Amino acid sequence: MKHFLHILVLTLILALPLRVCADTVTFDFTTDEGLKALGIEKPKQGKAANLSDKGYTLQDVTLTQKKNNASTPTRIWNSKGNIELRFYANSELTLSVPAGKQITSIIFTGNLKSTCNSGALNGLSWINNDSVISSVTFKASATNYINTITVNYSATQPTKPIAKVNCIKELKTLASGTKATLTLTDGNEGSMARVLYVFGTGNTQEAYVRDTTGAVCFYGINPNVPFVSNQHLAGQITGEYVVENGVPCFKAIPNVTNTSLLVIAAPVTEQAVQPKEIKAKNYLDNTADWVCLKDQTLVDDALTTQDGIVINNRFGSNEKYTAPYQGAIIDLAGIVVPNSGRKEINPIYLNSHRPITFVIDEEKAFVLPQSDITDAAVRLKRTFSADHWDTFAVPFDIEAKDLAGAKIAIFTKQVKDNTLIFDDKQSQIEAGKPYLIKWNIENSTFEGITLKTTKPETVTSNDGQYSFVAVYSPKTLALDKTERYLSTDESLNYPVSADNKANLLKGLHAYYRVPATATVKISFSSTPDAITHPYMLTNKAMKVYNLNGQYVGSTLTNLPKGVYIVNGHKLIIK
Structure with missing residues (x-):
């Protein structure tokens, strides 16, 4: 029992200051009890009782009214048993508390059509915007029908000093709800603030601002020179730093925040802002x-x-x-x-920087979209070389204008003496098709293309024995010599083991499906009906000799024109 009483005493001691600091009063115009508390006699049905000029007080809150030049005085109306307070266009209703106290909020029920002389009115709710306000006057713009008015008030709180900060980083160290003057400086040693992006208008406008130390959202700050992306900001501005749902904001304070000391200038020589x-x-x-x-x-x-x-x-x-x-x-x-x-x-899309860029990485699996995506941007994570042929396949078309300097070949479906014939006079690339390509480019990005649902294609020879197979994702090749790849020395090879993923072909490539026992070659011809063999690629190591029997190397690259013996076969380089 003593323990219980001890807790009760502590609770009462702790609760008493709260009762002193904050109170609530409700003016109820709908009930006999509410009217009686105000000393107002309930009018008969269909009748009204005009409010006097003396005022009506509950606890520390006093309600007064002024008719001004309204056509009808403020009154209590009884309409078929429904009782309410009515005050009319141009008349005023004032709620006040004595010195040493402040009104924190006022909530109406009914239909309120009025303006207020201080604080902020949103629908049926009024707040003081962290200002010390002991009296609020509501001026009717039309007839108001009020059921209740609840006033929350407290002892006057000491005014907190306005913090002074010199950059956004310092601003973001303040406690949420702190009023501050933010100084932004220009020049090489300054904070160099820039406007990134602006969304919305008026009192809810969001202007995202970055300096060299961080970023913040300017909220509800409406300068005479509207905020626009890329602008420089310098000078001073006072507002309230708040963190709302995790977003750091610098909010306008009514009757305090202005941009008269803030310089807002368009860039002259500086580059447009870019994402970090x-x-x-x-x-x-x-x-x-x-x-x-x-x-x-x-x-x-x-x-x-x-x-x-x-x-x-x-x-x-x-x-x-x-x-x-x-x-x-x-x-x-x-x-x-x-x-x-x-x-x-x-x-956001800003300064030519796309919000979404699709990435196709030769090292990772690629998932096709369910439907074509138009006007897309695609970045390929792949390196090409102009020094040797490589295989290539992508799920979008590439026009000739985007293939400057590239040499491209397609499989003609013709095979002669185990030699696959390619046509190397191509100028563009179609989605899904496998190609050979020579191109000096790395990790290229393509703008304004259509990312298609096209699956990688297989091009099979007329006799059905040989295929050129496109892949977007890494592919594990068979170890039975039926699936071969093009190496950087321009030879066709087959994997002999899976050790260290030696049989893994990267994505955005193509491979060759051939008879296991075939010695496969590749030839190029611009006119498939009159095939020439400027050179051939094999799956064996190359040994090249001139006609004098001298060994000249294991590759055909950079050899002068002439006749050579390659792996026992005569080859003419034109």
Whole structure:
């Protein structure tokens, strides 16, 4: 029992200050008890009782009214037993508390059509915006029908000093709810703030701003010179730093925030802002910034990456946004905007940088889309060389204008003496088809293409014995000599073991399916009906001699024109 009383006493001691600091009063105009508490006699049905000018007080809150030039005085109406307070256009209703106290919020029930002289009114709710306000006046813009008015008030709290910070990094060290003056400096030693992206208008506008130390969202700040991407910012601005759902914001304070001391200038010689490339593990270090994360695999239909980051097209931009799909690998660019506990990227297209770039990596499995994706960007993780032929296949068309300097060949389906005939006068590439290619390029990106649902194709010879087979994903080749690959020394080889994945062909390539006992060669001809053999590639090691019997090497590369003996066969290089 003593233990219980001890806890009870502590509870009462702790509770009493709370009762002193915060109170609630409700003016109820709908009940006999509510009217009696105000000293108002309930009007008869269909009648009204006008409010006097003396005011009505409950606890520390006083309600007064002014008719001004309204046509009808403020009154209590009884309409068929429904009782309510009515005040009319141009009349005023004031709620006040004595000195040493402040009104924190006011909540109406009924139909309120009024403006307020201080704080912020949103629908039926009024708040003081962290200002010390002891009196609030509501001026009617039309007839108001009020059932109850609940006033929350407290003892006046000491005004906190306004913090002073010199960069966004310092701003983000403040406690949420802190008022601050942010100074942004220009020049080589300054914070060099830039506007990244602007979304929305008016009191809910979001302007994402980055300096050399970090990024923040300017919220509800409406300068005379509208915020636009790429602008420089310098000077001073006062607002309230808050963290809402994980998003760092610098919010406008009514009657305090202005941009008169903030210089907003378009860039003159500077490059346009670009996304900051980050790793997924650094997501929370870059909130409110425009970032790019590369090689993100989408693990579900909710567009979640392997690192738990969700793509949310919250800004609703359709410009250059191509929706990805489960299994796709992408480069993702957008604003880091956490949503409570969820890590989100809101994609944007800005300064020619795509929000979604599909990645096809020769080292990883590729998942085809369920339907064609138009106007897409695709980055290939693959290196080509102009010094030797290589195999190639992709799930999109590549036009001639994007193949500058490339030499391309296709299998003609003709075979002569175990020699596969290729036509090397091609100028473009079609989705799914296997090719031979010479091209000096690495990790190229293709813009404005259609990523197709086309599966990799197999081109089979007219006699049905030989095939040229395209693959998008890595492929394990058979060890029975029926599946062969083109090596960098331009010979056809077959894998002899699976050790260290020696029989693994990379994606975005093609392989040859041939009879196991065949000595396979490849020839090139621009006119398949009149085949010539400028050189041949075999699966054996090459031994090249001139006509004098002198050994000249194991490759045909860079040999001058003439007649040679290769593996016992005469070969003419023209």
